[in-house]
Amino acid sequence: MKKLIIFIFLSLILFVACDKLNQEDYKKFSYDENISLYGTPENNQRNWNLSCDGLHCKITYSVGTPLKIRYEKEVTINSEEEKKNIVISLIKGIKKGKDFSGTQDYKPSNHLLLSNKKEYHGQTENEEFYKILTDLLGEDYSNIIQKY
Numbered sequence: 309m310k311k312l313i314i315f316i317f318l319s320l321i322l323f324v325a326c327d328k329l330n331q332e333d334y335k336k337f338s339y340d341e342n343i344s345l346y347g348t349p350e351n352n353q354r355n356w357n358l359s360c361d362g363l364h365c366k367i368t369y370s371v372g373t374p375l376k377i378r379y380e381k382e383v384t385i386n387s388e389e390e391k392k393n394i395v396i397s398l399i400k401g402i403k404k405g406k407d408f409s410g411t412q413d414y415k416p417s418n419h420l421l422l423s424n425k426k427e428y429h430g431q432t433e434n435e436e437f438y439k440i441l442t443d444l445l446g447e448d449y450s451n452i453i454q455k456y
Contacts, residue, residue, distance in 0.1 A: 399420065418433075
């Protein structure tokens with residue numbers, strides 16, 4: 309019961325902290341979701357990047373060592389509210405991401421940098437990011453991974 313109360317309290321703090329973001333805090337932001345795949349020397353790095361300036365965003369997918377851009381798409385977000393929701397979802401996803409620390413051949417990491425210079429880092433797979441990515445791309449992100 310104590311763990312449940314602590315979890316609810318921490319979730320509430322996270323929600324309130326995310327909700328206090330000002331528009332200037334995320335006017336520009338850059339998010340990276342990096343995956344290291346061991347056992348595949350020619351393509352052992354994969355990286356998604358979502359960078360936004362105002363409502364204009366760019367999505368890139370890079371593969372290899374060193375990373376080479378294989379896919380790019382520019383998208384426009386509909387509103388500042390949608391952008392704020394994206395940033396909040398990214399932060400929550402970093403904090404609640406899927407943990408692969410027990411896996412030797414799969415190592416995810418992520419990094420969010422806001423225009424207020426605040427940074428969020430994680431060593432998990434941000435499942436929220438992949439939902440956002442699919443929505444912004446207008447197709448399932450895994451289709452792009454399969455092409456490259």
